[in-house]
Amino acid sequence: ILIRMVNVKKGLMVTCDPAMKQLLIHLDETRALGSKFIVKELDDTHIFVDKEIQEVLDNKLDDLMEAMNPENTDK
Amino acid sequence: MDFFRMGDSEVAPFIAFLASMNREERGRLISDPSFCLFLFRLFSPSTQSLILSLIWDSTQLIRIDERIEPDISCVTLLEQLDIVLQNGVNNTKILNPIFRRGYLSGALEGSHRSSRFVPINSEKDIDKKKKKDKDVVKKSNERWECLLRFLALPSESTVQNVSSTTRDVLNHAGFTSGHGTDIEITSKGFQFLLLSPVKQIWSYMIELLKMETREGRSVKELLDVLLRMALCIHSEPENKKYEVDNSWTERQCNFVTHLRELGLIFIRKRKDGFFYLTPNLANLCLANHDDSLTKKSGSIIVETNFRVYAYTSSSLQLAILSSFTCMTYRFHDMSVGILTRDSVRKALQVGITANQIISFLKTNCHPESLSTSLPIPITVSDQIRLWEDERKRLIYQEAALYSSFESEKVSWIKYICII
Incomplete structure (x- = not known):
């Protein structure tokens, strides 16, 4: 009989809107932050990620949102 | 800093x-009638009525299971303060008899008598008195502003106006960083500047008491003086003179000098032997939720087009304002700025919240815009909040993921555990 152990991994659960989730998946697949960071996609609005990524991710998102800001792009 | 998170309905910072003090010291404080009286005033109305009903009916026990929810939170609070004690058996609680006696004797004596200060009759000449009153108010505001100006713009000229005690307190509180001549305001310090005067004075006092506690000194001596002064405020018309108490210890004398420096009391000359209470001290009698009572007229007008006009020449106000507005024109008695996305974002990035910005604009509103129904246009306050929200699209929670179960078909809620 095969006894399977349950794995435990500590990390961060992110709650966001579906659009942000797609953005996160994109960042993960393109390794825009240097490495993959998504551990598991839970559902449309929840995603489980590595603990260390929080700061990098926040900065990256801030830059991205800034770049998309109409006040800047319209100039 | 939990103080800043306290909403209107929550407990006063004091x-x-x-509640964070050690039990023995708190016990010594509670045995003092003037302290009980002062403390009682800081409680929310529902807690006050609960205490009153317990005081007058000393046989009454609190049965937790018979209580409704808001009452239970009052009781828990009182229990943390040792004002309500566990009664050993069967889940009942009683009012601390020491507090009961303290409050009763304080209340019977009246707040003024229990402060044990000796008032001196002021001048007969009404005109002269009025002029003096004005003087006291002006001087005390100047003193407090010196502290704020030092915090906002630390420079050689502003450093001269504050004592080393003040600098220590501000540094310990984390409002400033650096030492000697190289002092800078931190984001925590900026948040302090944005608070209303009541909250500012309270949080300064709390930081001072915390500093004393950290250095292992008892705060009872200091609180004794401070609270007794605060009790006099309610019972007497403003700016009455009081005799300086000769029985004060050296530490208490130093503390009184410090209060004088902060503008909480006013002493014309040290050898005069009497002091005045100032309206700034009255702020200490107000719990957080009484903010609206102290509405002073400010100088700021905010328009729907995000323009901000400040009819002031105070470099302090302008320094605070420029932390989240983009200043465009500056005349000698008025300045114009624009709230832009960038300027607000800059403030948000150092940890200032949208609510703090909005409440600063509100408390410093020009009387002209106060007379309208909405002192801050809704478009502006909403936009500031939207700028804040835009920065937090993701909510993080620490969690643990359990995987490789026999059946993977369980919904994720079953294998995530939020820490």
Whole structure:
């Protein structure tokens, strides 16, 4: 009989809107932050990620949102 | 810093500080009638009525299971302060008899008598008195502003106006960083500047008491003087003179000098032997939720087009304002700025919240815009909040993921555990 152990991994659960989730998946697949960071996609609005990524991710998102800001792009 | 998170309905910062004190010291404080009286005033109305009903009916026990929810939170709070005690058996609680006696004797004596200060009759000449009153108010505001100006713009000229005690307190509180001549305001310090005067004075006092506690000194001596002064405020018309108490210890004398420096009391000359209470001290009698009572007229007008006009020449106000507005024109008695996305974002990035910005604009509103129904246009306050929200699209929670179960078909809620 095969006894399977349950794995435990500590990390961060992110709650966001579906659009942000797609953005996160994109960042993960393109390794825009240097490495993959998504551990598991839970559902449309929840995603489980590595603990260390929080700061990098926040900065990256801030830059991205800034770049998309109409006040800047319209100039 | 939990103080800043306290909403209107929550406990006064002093009560939170009291709850964090060690039990023995708190016990010594509670045995003092003037302290009980002062403390009682800081409680929310529902807590006050609960205490009153317990005081007058000393046989009454609190049965937790018979109580409704808001009452239970009052009782828990009182229990943390040792005002309500566990009665051993069967889940009942009683009012601390020491507090009961303290409050009763304080209340019977009246707040003024229990402060044990000796008032001196002021001048007969009404005109002269009025002029003096004005003087006291002006001087005390100047003193407090010196502290704020030092915090906002630390420079050689502003450093001269504050004592080393003040600098220590501000540094310990984390409002400034650096030492000697190289002092800079931190984001925590900026948040302090944005608070209303009542909250500012309270949080300064709490930080001072915390500093004393950290250095292992008892705060009872200091609180004794401070609270007794605060009790006099309610019972007497403003700016009455009081005799300086000769029985004060050296530490208490130093503390009184410090209060004088902060503008909480006013002493014309040290050898005069009497002091005045100032309206700034009255702020200490107000719990957080009484903010609206102290509405002073400010100088700021905010328009729907995000323009901000400040009819002031105070470099302090302008320094605070320029932390989240983009200043465009500056005349000698008025300045114009624009709230832009960038300027607000800059403030948000150092940890200032949208609510703090909005409440700063509100408390410093020009009387002209106060007379309208909405002192801050809704478009502006909403936009500031939207700028804040835009920065937090993701909510993080620490969690643990359990995987490789026999059946993977369980919904994720079953294998995530939020820490």
